[in-house]
Structures are given as C-alpha cells and as structure tokens.
Amino acid sequence: MTAARRRLIVWVLRGAALAVLLVLLVGWNSSRSGGLVVLEQWLYHPVPLIAAAVALTVASLIVGMEFRTKLSQIGCAAGLMALVFGGLPIAGFAYIADQDRWSERRPGSGHPDRVLVVTDVAFSIDPVWRVELVSGTGWSARHWYLGTWDTENSDFVRVDWSGPEQITVTRQEGNTVFDVRPDGSLGEPREEARPPQR
Secondary structure (H helix, E strand, O other), X not given: OOHHHHHHHHHHHHHHHHHHHHHHHHHXXXXXXXXXXXXXXXXXXXXXXXXXXXXXXXXXXXHHOOOOOHHHHHHHHHHHHHHHHHHHHHHHHHHHHOOOOEEEEEXXXXXXXXXXXXXXXXXXXXXXXXXXXXXXXXHHOEEEEEEEEEOOOOOEEEEEEEEOOEEEEEEOOOEEEEEEOOOOOEOOOXXXXXXXXX
C-alpha cells in the first residue's frame, strides 16, 4: 500500500469516527427534556456508538503504522483479537442492560396527542421509574422530563393525570404538580402538601 493511499484511508476512518460522535451528540441533545422523540430513539445509543468511534479510531492508528517485522505483525494481531473478543461481549451486555424493562403509556383526557409515559429504567430488580410527558405525534413529538424515582431511596407513590392540563406526582411527603402549557410543554413544578390521612 502506498503512503498516499494509507493516509487517505486513515483520514476516512477518522472522519467516520467523528461522524459517529456527531450522531451521538444529536441523539444526546434529543434525549434531554424537550427533545424530539424520534431522534432520541434512532440516534441515542451511547454504548454501540462510542464503541464504533473507538474501533474506527484504533483502525485508523493501525492503518497509519507500518508493520515491517514479524513480531510487530503478531503483536498487532494479538491486540486486535483482544479488542474484538473482549470488547464485543462487554458492548453487547451493556446494550442489553440499557434496554428499558417495562413501560406504561397513559393518554391525557381530551388530548390523545399528550401521553404520560412511565418507564422502569432500573438495571437491578428494584424498579426505578422515569416519568415523561410525550406531546405531539410522529416526527414532531417531543418528550418533557418530570423526574426519575427509585422505590428504595425515595417516597414516590404514583403519577397520574389530575386534570386535562395537569399532572400530579404523588409522594408520601407531598405532591408535585406540573401544569401542561397549550404548546404541550411542562410548566414549573409546584409542591403541594398531601391532605392528612383519616
């Protein structure tokens, strides 16, 4: 392989690694409150995308080197084998662990385009509830983050629509109320004391 061709391949691989990181950045931005749901679902997969960027970068470094001796070629092959056979199971396990275990969707009364989504995002047996409001449909659907609560270290009880434009997170110590604006976004949360139990 000529030096010019090797340099071209190196820069193509590094450009591809940068493109993968840019895709991840767009997905991460969409995963934040107010982001587009479709872009988050398609582009926000940190484990496989970071693994791909690392693999492309390592490949560009290897292509850029010259392995003239037999010892350097054997060392390179051993390093690649360790990277492949060690990295793939770790990436696969992390990707499977990243999948949500359970999800419930509750449409708002009078607003079928507004859905309260409660998802168990825990890695362990004890559930950790992520609560979001999805407003809109199709490409324009956006998600608004209400919070994440685990069952062991918080007083979270449940979350419900308490009106056509209002969501209430019920906790043992009090309630957090979110108003839904006309554009489907969330207003600032406000705390309300729970009425005394009889």
